[in-house]
Amino acid sequence: MTPGRPVPPPFAKPIPTMDGPEAGGSRLAAAYGATSPESGLLPLTVARRAPKEDDVEIDIEFCGLCHSDVHTIRGEWSLPAYPLVPGHEIVGRVRRVGPAVDDFAPGDRVGVGCLVDSCRECDSCLEGLEQYCERGNTGTYGSKDARNGDAITQGGYATSVVVDRRYVLRIPEGLDPAAAAPLLCAGITTYSPLRHFDVEEGDSVGVVGLGGLGHMALKIAKAMGAEVTVFTTSESKVDAALELGADRVVLSKDAAAMAAADRSIDVILDTVAVPHDLNPYFRTLRLDGALFQLGLPSEDMPPVRPGNLIRRRLAYAGSLIGGIEETQEMLDFCAEHGVASDIEIIGAEQLNEAYDRMVAGDVKYRFVLDTATLQEPSERADA
16 A cells, blocks of 8 residues: 555444344454555455354455456456455355354364355256356355345455355365465366366366466366466466476467477466467367366457367367365365465555556465454554
């Protein structure tokens, strides 16, 4: 935040209670969020609801920073409702649970990803594909929460959160909690299309871009037994990709190198979030190959030439995070195979700098907020 900028007042009034939070009342949570597209991230206070029958209250330990947080907060996709607390890669400990919750207990280490609700009735939800809920899922931040008075959900750059148990995930023993946080978005976003395409040992996987998503795609594909080719525009990332386990690195600006990769790959995960030409990558795919678009640029992409698809019966597809069951499957897979995100832990005072560094590509490979650096509301001069 800008030095000397005054701390704004709390934006969410606590629910009045005579009993206090431990007896069923709401809690105030320290948070960082934005009040406009230009405000940057500021210290705020949010009131979390008292846990209902099926709710889990979580004391947040870590929250990953996702590039979509930057797009959302800065209004680059559309203008959200402000004030807004971002963060959908949440790891913490259960504080208390509602009376109907028997699958989580105080002290359990748990996670919350990009979803906190869905209709639970449509075909997609019944198939465990809550991310494709036909009535619209409820995102962890910036969404109207229909089961809670249409309140706007507030995310994980905060000290606590309350979530329905159906959307809470168990963090397996053996996963570092900070390095596990980005798995709840970057991990599942790359795991889901690999599972959908039934990637297995001996398959060839291409990864376009070596950032937060790309490095997870590389690690997970290798853990599945695939041979992995990383495509990058940056010579500085060649050694980094090889160190992470890539079998081959192709500089995509080098026409000869791209030609040498012709018809060598079964499936490509494109993780780049800025406009770029996909046509050269289609030529590297084998018959019946597929390119999954995972990065979401804020501007239009160059057009795809249909002939590149038709000549090899290729598929160009998109993929959105994963359902709750699949996300738990991914966490268990990562724990079994020793897969986690490469991270840089930051404090709250570094959030705005981290956003600028993400935009500049200056991070290896994900930032994670340590929420212990957030001031509780009672500690602030304006509380």
